[in-house]
Amino acid sequence: MTKLNVEQIRKDFPILKRQVEGKQLVYLDNAATSQKPKVVIDALTEYYEGYNANIHRGIHTLAEEATDAYESVRETVRAFIDAEHTHEIIFTSGTTEAINLVANSWGNANILPGDEIVLTAMEHHSNLIPWQRLATERSAKLVFIPITEDGQLDMAEAKKLITDKTKIVAVTQMSNVFGTINPVKELAQLAHARGAVILVDGAQGVPHVKTSVRDLDVDFLAFSMHKMLGPTGVGILYGKTELLNAMPPFQSGGHMITTVSREKASWAELPWKFEAGTRNIADVIASGKAIEYLSALGMENVREHEIEITKYALEKLSELGDITIFGPKDATLRGGVIAFNVDAIHAHDIGQICADAAIAVRAGHHCCQPLMRDLNVMGTARASFYIYNTKEEVDLLFEALKEADKVLGHVAVR
Amino acid sequence: MTKLNVEQIRKDFPILKRQVEGKQLVYLDNAATSQKPKVVIDALTEYYEGYNANIHRGIHTLAEEATDAYESVRETVRAFIDAEHTHEIIFTSGTTEAINLVANSWGNANILPGDEIVLTAMEHHSNLIPWQRLATERSAKLVFIPITEDGQLDMAEAKKLITDKTKIVAVTQMSNVFGTINPVKELAQLAHARGAVILVDGAQGVPHVKTSVRDLDVDFLAFSMHKMLGPTGVGILYGKTELLNAMPPFQSGGHMITTVSREKASWAELPWKFEAGTRNIADVIASGKAIEYLSALGMENVREHEIEITKYALEKLSELGDITIFGPKDATLRGGVIAFNVDAIHAHDIGQICADAAIAVRAGHHCCQPLMRDLNVMGTARASFYIYNTKEEVDLLFEALKEADKVLGHVAVR
Amino acid sequence: MSLSDDLYRETILDHYHHPRNHGAIEHPTAQVEGVNPLCGDELTLYLNVKDNKIEDVKLTAKGCSINTASGSMMSELLLGKSIEEANEIVDLFKRMMLDKNEEVELPDELEDLEALRGVKKYPVRIKCALLPWNTMLEGLGNTLKSPTT
Amino acid sequence: MSLSDDLYRETILDHYHHPRNHGAIEHPTAQVEGVNPLCGDELTLYLNVKDNKIEDVKLTAKGCSINTASGSMMSELLLGKSIEEANEIVDLFKRMMLDKNEEVELPDELEDLEALRGVKKYPVRIKCALLPWNTMLEGLGNTLKSPTT
Ligand SMILES: Cc1ncc(COP(=O)(O)O)c(C=O)c1O
Numbered sequence A, B: 001m002t003k004l005n006v007e008q009i010r011k012d013f014p015i016l017k018r019q020v021e022g023k024q025l026v027y028l029d030n031a032a033t034s035q036k037p038k039v040v041i042d043a044l045t046e047y048y049e050g051y052n053a054n055i056h057r058g059i060h061t062l063a064e065e066a067t068d069a070y071e072s073v074r075e076t077v078r079a080f081i082d083a084e085h086t087h088e089i090i091f092t093s094g095t096t097e098a099i100n101l102v103a104n105s106w107g108n109a110n111i112l113p114g115d116e117i118v119l120t121a122m123e124h125h126s127n128l129i130p131w132q133r134l135a136t137e138r139s140a141k142l143v144f145i146p147i148t149e150d151g152q153l154d155m156a157e158a159k160k161l162i163t164d165k166t167k168i169v170a171v172t173q174m175s176n177v178f179g180t181i182n183p184v185k186e187l188a189q190l191a192h193a194r195g196a197v198i199l200v201d202g203a204q205g206v207p208h209v210k211t212s213v214r215d216l217d218v219d220f221l222a223f224s225m226h227k228m229l230g231p232t233g234v235g236i237l238y239g240k241t242e243l244l245n246a247m248p249p250f251q252s253g254g255h256m257i258t259t260v261s262r263e264k265a266s267w268a269e270l271p272w273k274f275e276a277g278t279r280n281i282a283d284v285i286a287s288g289k290a291i292e293y294l295s296a297l298g299m300e301n302v303r304e305h306e307i308e309i310t311k312y313a314l315e316k317l318s319e320l321g322d323i324t325i326f327g328p329k330d331a332t333l334r335g336g337v338i339a340f341n342v343d344a345i346h347a348h349d350i351g352q353i354c355a356d357a358a359i360a361v362r363a364g365h366h367c368c369q370p371l372m373r374d375l376n377v378m379g380t381a382r383a384s385f386y387i388y389n390t391k392e393e394v395d396l397l398f399e400a401l402k403e404a405d406k407v408l409g410h411v412a413v414r
Numbered sequence C, D: 001m002s003l004s005d006d007l008y009r010e011t012i013l014d015h016y017h018h019p020r021n022h023g024a025i026e027h028p029t030a031q032v033e034g035v036n037p038l039c040g041d042e043l044t045l046y047l048n049v050k051d052n053k054i055e056d057v058k059l060t061a062k063g064c065s066i067n068t069a070s071g072s073m074m075s076e077l078l079l080g081k082s083i084e085e086a087n088e089i090v091d092l093f094k095r096m097m098l099d100k101n102e103e104v105e106l107p108d109e110l111e112d113l114e115a116l117r118g119v120k121k122y123p124v125r126i127k128c129a130l131l132p133w134n135t136m137l138e139g140l141g142n143t144l145k146s147p148t149t
């Protein structure tokens, strides 16, 4: 057994008691969004029942309390990802907004015609489409690092593709399809050696792998709190001070200015320059509790648990003769995300049969249509694990897949 | 007494029981953010403890339930503002994002050098800076409708300033300083007569005044749920179908596409085209409860209550000889927002003395620096009311202001 | 009631495992592609309409069980029907699938389609069931526009 | 403890109502503007430094009570001090206001400044209290750069 006391952890998540049509919920859709422990849910109630107020500039007591609570989460996040400065932490509405912010603000200031933007073949739409639009607007070129047979980045190709023309490398820390954990530190070195910057999409990585922006030496890191025990509606953008300082604001409105006349405005200091309008105060405060919860468990222990359950699942599911599992075979090279297909059964049908067994898995293209095309599949089913998942749940998944294979399998592909 | 049962309503808001250093909280900072009834807070807990899941495309039960709950709020909002179609309701992170979306997406597609953007002298920074930036980028011109002595729009000037050069009129429905309710319907007619569109900043208006986008015939309406009993982190953009259809997406990422290749993507239908990435699912669902709560009270009754308390406050506060109250004298012309200064006392000092009496008011420029300059003040104090405020609370404010005047007043201006 | 007993019950599984009218028509009077971009399901419908009558219909589908079964049932029911009759049946089926109040009843001759009613519990999959039918509507429209080619 | 007894207690109110060294110096050795953009507070500081000594200091301020009182106290305490002494006092005061652990103690001669310690409960207003002192730092720096003009 690993160092996580999973039985104890499960008690902290009220939703895990949920029954679906009489059956105990088995939640294996964590790559889409994680469940939330009671401390996080309670933080919302405490805020709204105790000290809800708009932050910054308020002099009254509630406003002081709310401002304090909100701003202190910045420090919690800074410590969690080992950033140098608190002002390098920007609260956004999600990974997607964080990446849009960089593509828009940094991109428009730095990308010129002919420049190259290096992505990988396994990017989520959120780390692809903003760059497509930037490239189109500024006549830049997208370059894709290809992937190997077992879903890893082809680093030999990466070395060739990252050149003096490269202005930015934008890469996912962990694939939401393969589970592959990419060599971000090495990519950062390659980028920096060519004078390029690197943005890391940490939506899947940060919740599962201990992440130090200083050790990895990345310039931007984007991630979403809802995938790591936090509420919906909060994302984080980390950026290095010099880069953030040189960037114009993305959105504009209240609280991101110092002085405003009718014709022009000057921008506030970091981090407020990038936080226009009333923020998602309650959810940021609750996000702090999510990070504290994860830190108390220890990210090394989280990782160890996930390796163990992933290893078990890879072995168990392989017992189904008809299954295709994507991504690295070795659980230590990947996070707890397993995309698979059973026989020629449509992923939706697998999802549905699992749902009938109260097992939540995802089915579809996982916001990775280009990758699906490369893999020559219309979609896959996907099971993804987190701190509260057990081997018994993997066994239940296995049973449901056997059932699917029995009912729907062995069809001549039409 | 009005038709609102304020005593009953107060019981629905847990925070109103709060004591600040032994004194009963008096919350008069509603224009910054409102408090939340228990049904809204409980909706968050119910979601996270019962059916938290990422929406759209999910086949499992929780995902179906979450998608249903999220999408049904769109219909709730549609009905509340009397829009024609549900797909005209876009969920954003706030008024600020909603206006940035239009300034960016509609603006870049429609504003050419020499075009004019008509604003008013009383706009909030959120409905000013996005247009400043657009105007700068596209060499367009900002035109400001001036205000009269008592804080109303000078409509004679408006008629002259809205011309064939005007491409958009962007105006606040209610001033967050004066409380003035602007003649939006008339402005919409003026704009449309010149072939321009109109965007209404409803951040202050929609929470307090029954609003029908069809009756007003506005093209865009932006507002924030946190100012109308909802949680932080949710705004609404209403837009007419033809306009929204013709606009490119603002942010891009997951869920706002139909097909994506490496090089390009095609956009989903309305409303999803404008909702990139994982949405603020829990808070949107809770926002539905906030609107249901307001609808059950009846917006006419909300308005009636606010007129009554504003009338009372205008009279009561005027008893302080040294007070300057901004905005219309007639309570039926304004919402429940009263900005004022007492003697030459700095607004921060007023705010602080009120805070000592457990009274939450705001002090400063209220994100309206250009207006402050026009009024020749550094800032003002501001009390703002909502459905749970009472005349007794106005009396307490009055006492605190008397105290402030005694302790700090009568200073020669330096 | 679980899908294993309900959604995938016998009729559907039968049509899924043995889809009727599977294949292509070499010289169809109409040929239409249907796509459900959300899940990637694809389908090609071939029609042979002569003298206002559906003389032949064939389908090749790449989709889930619902999609395949729904297309198979449709082909069986519409073969031999007049364009007006076909339109009426499509219309009735679509109304059954989209109506929230369960007020649409099917005549006996369409009772196979009852098996698809269970899909309504799963909004995401209603589109899968409708894809063949919407594609058919397009095919019938094309046919009408050029009735003799 | 409420501000009426605490933050605004006697010393502060005294300095607010009767600010010391209020006004301008006609030919100062240094003149600096200070602004707190967040609340709009403005302040002009005039210094007359000769032979490394603050011979005269005057202030005109447009700000809140804290800002005014803080500037007034500062002017009283720094008048007649050497630049080094002044810098030390500014430094000590800033540390007192910014230190979270309440470890900074003030010597008896600066005891008036104790009155401002209460402001620390109100983070928004710490900036108001610091504005005159930060402006002074700038003034002393300017003076140092051109010590004989
Ligand atoms: C008139 C007006 N417009 C816009 C806003 C901005 O709203 P939000 O901060 O919720 O984006 C506000 C709120 O402060 C406002 O009062």
Ligand SMILES: Cc1ncc(COP(=O)(O)O)c(C=O)c1O
Pocket: A031, A032, A094, A095, A096, A097, A124, A126, A127, A172, A174, A175, A176, A201, A203, A204, A224, A367, B253, B254, B277, B278, B279
């Ligand atoms: C790898 C990856 N990047 C980006 C995202 C987008 O995150 P969000 O939807 O929270 O903005 C996701 C989540 O779906 C993801 O898995």
